């Protein structure tokens with residue numbers, strides 16, 4: 201395993217103060233974080249601890265929606281960098297006594313938090329928090345709107361395999377309408393030079409004015425023809441209206457990703473999925489488990505490295521020490 205040199209921060213220092221929208225990181229900041237993610241990935245692959253850049257810093261995770269990957273990878277990321285990491289047990293916290301989100305977060309900052317990682321079902325609450333508290337706010341998912349660290353970790357994963365996103369065709373399939381993963385991913389992947397497509401039935405597509413950078417396809421054959429990467433999405437039943445479960449009826453037969461349907465894409469196309477998967481609904485288990493075609497566990501691995509990079513960049517602002 202080859203180590204690589206630590207990348208240089210953008211000239212003038214790391215400019216972004218928060219990560220709420222994927223566009224909060226301009227080009228130089230995005231490239232720096234992706235390079236830093238690869239730098240940290242080398243340590244993780246070698247089973248070595250990197251320099252404790254966040255020793256003496258406190259990171260607090262505050263998740264109002266369920267999570268396995270995002271919550272735990274942020275926790276590991278902070279620990280790997282030497283931070284003290286706390287996760288608020290929301291279900292057993294004073295939130296249940298009526299404490300507001302602002303009061304809760306101000307309380308955490310008064311305890312000494314240097315970064316708050318927040319997942320919440322309400323779109324845009326993070327903007328309000330960022331105005332009111334004096335430490336970086338990192339969006340770990342807000343309703344259907346954005347999941348910026350997922351987009352960054354997906355880009356880091358793709359770069360680790362293809363070297364670049366430039367010129368790649370990335371087809372995002374399924375419940376695009378309710379997916380914050382698709383929303384942030386489409387913006388970032390296009391900015392990094394990929395052609396992004398959305399594939400799925402009309403009732404799972406966002407309104408035409410939303411995410412105009414992606415071409416839309418209602419058949420799998422057209423949508424993934426020539427694709428380098430095919431990303432499956434879970435049906436976000438929890439965000440659908442009453443009767444939303446019907447969205448899954450017949451879906452696998454028409455849009456499900458299998459070894460067979462993947463033949464419609466480029467011969468060596470890879471599959472991705474942000475997780476959690478519903479095997480047999482949007483993706484076949486045998487394809488998800490096929491290491492030659494599936495990048496799904498690599499995405500999880502890069503989740504830790506990328507979140508190390510995001511925490512380091514926002515807390516230390518890229519300072520050399």
Ligand code: ASP
Nearest residue numbers: 341347381434474475476
């Ligand atoms: N874990 C991702 C999210 O929180 C995708 C999903 O839940 O399907 O948006």
Ligand code: CP
Nearest residue numbers: 267268269270474475
């Ligand atoms: N991909 C993702 O955000 O997973 P979790 O919902 O488990 O955090």
